[in-house]
Amino acid sequence: MVTDPLDFHLAVERAEQLPRPLTESIFRRFYAEFGLEEGKTARADWRILAWSGEALVGHVGIVERTITVGGNPYEVGGIAALVVQAEWRGRGLGRALMLCVEDVLHDETAAAYGHLICEPDRVGFYAGLGWQEIGAPMVFTAWDGQQITIGHRIMILPIRGEPWPDGPIDANGLMW
């Protein structure tokens, strides 16, 4: 039972340095929420883990990638598998994870923007944190090599004050 809503801490990790069993458990517990398996989604460079004591209660991954927008290259941090364990939701943990994402993108990467694909009923959550929905179509590669285009539910966050550029987006690889 959760007794103290603030009884958690966040750990910023280089994904490649995490022990294998922990990575497997992250896929089983968090990516599975979206039907994703390891290898069918882009490999994360960073993971922010929310711990309550020994228990892993939340996760978000970051993929560093050069995408193209309107034919020009831009560095982004793609946001992967933000999930808060069900009984911890509504206590500020999702917000804390996403604020930490902003810090990591700003301080540890060259990303000009955060980038994510959003579940339709989560737009308000991200908008409350300053993320903006954009309408341009985006193409990415599915795990089976198919090129998939989507035109909605894409949200971005400027990290260094630059407005989002115009034009169609090519994610240049697997989605986060």
Ligand SMILES: CC(C)(COP(=O)(O)OP(=O)(O)OC[C@H]1O[C@@H](n2cnc3c(N)ncnc32)[C@H](O)[C@@H]1OP(=O)(O)O)[C@@H](O)C(=O)NCCC(=O)NCCS
């Ligand atoms: C989405 C999710 C990460 C939010 O985490 P959380 O810890 O419950 O969120 P928080 O408690 O930090 O909420 C922060 C704020 O967002 C609001 N919020 C939370 N979920 C929201 C939603 N779906 N729509 C609009 N606002 C929302 C909260 O009310 C809170 O507002 P406040 O600061 O004004 O009080 C969590 O519900 C979750 O893991 N869901 C399942 C996985 C998922 O959908 N991930 C995102 C995929 S796009």
